[in-house]
Amino acid sequence: RKISLGLAPLAASPARQTPDSGHPARIKSTRDLGSEIEALVKSNAPRKRILLVEDQVEQSTAMADGLRRLAQRVDVVQSAEAAMAILTASQPDIAVIDVGLPGMNGAELANLILDKWPQIHVVNITDWTRAVEIEDALEKLRARGAEILTKPLQPDDMLLILMDGLAA
Numbered sequence: 001r002k003i004s005l006g007l008a009p010l011a012a013s014p015a016r017q018t019p020d021s022g023h024p025a026r027i028k029s030t031r032d033l034g035s036e037i038e039a040l041v042k043s044n045a046p047r048k049r050i051l052l053v054e055d056q057v058e059q060s061t062a063m064a065d066g067l068r069r070l071a072q073r074v075d076v077v078q079s080a081e082a083a084m085a086i087l088t089a090s091q092p093d094i095a096v097i098d099v100g101l102p103g104m105n106g107a108e109l110a111n112l113i114l115d116k117w118p119q120i121h122v123v124n125i126t127d128w129t130r131a132v133e134i135e136d137a138l139e140k141l142r143a144r145g146a147e148i149l150t151k152p153l154q155p156d157d158m159l160l161i162l163m164d165g166l167a168a
Contacts, residue, residue, distance in 0.1 A: 048072050048094055049073045055100070070162060078101075080103055080106065091119070096125060098124075098126065099131075110146050111141065114144050124146055
């Protein structure tokens, strides 16, 4: 479900590589997903603080609820400007940013975060239509280390975001 946009794949973190191919691992079944989620929730790994920037309430509610079920701390805002207030006060571990935000768009916000707070794991989310419209901007973000995922996010996408965040 990651958008490739024609770039050579960035090196996947060890948690996401299959042993024989080096390609990102995908969770094969709901049972596997359930055991991965249970292991994450029961682990002693520190909980991540996640900034979710999404202007569609249904999307933000579903994603935030999913991340909270994974025992993560989630701050939800609906604009890049509101995100900046949180980023200035305290930096999250992971920023999940919708590309199509009102005002400053999500690609601009992601670039700003990567410039000012490079320790934050940036994940941009978008739909295929918008991805095609701003392909160059997304390729540049990906080259800088940001991940690009398609909406709506699935539970395994959220788990993989956390696994990347734990490896970072």
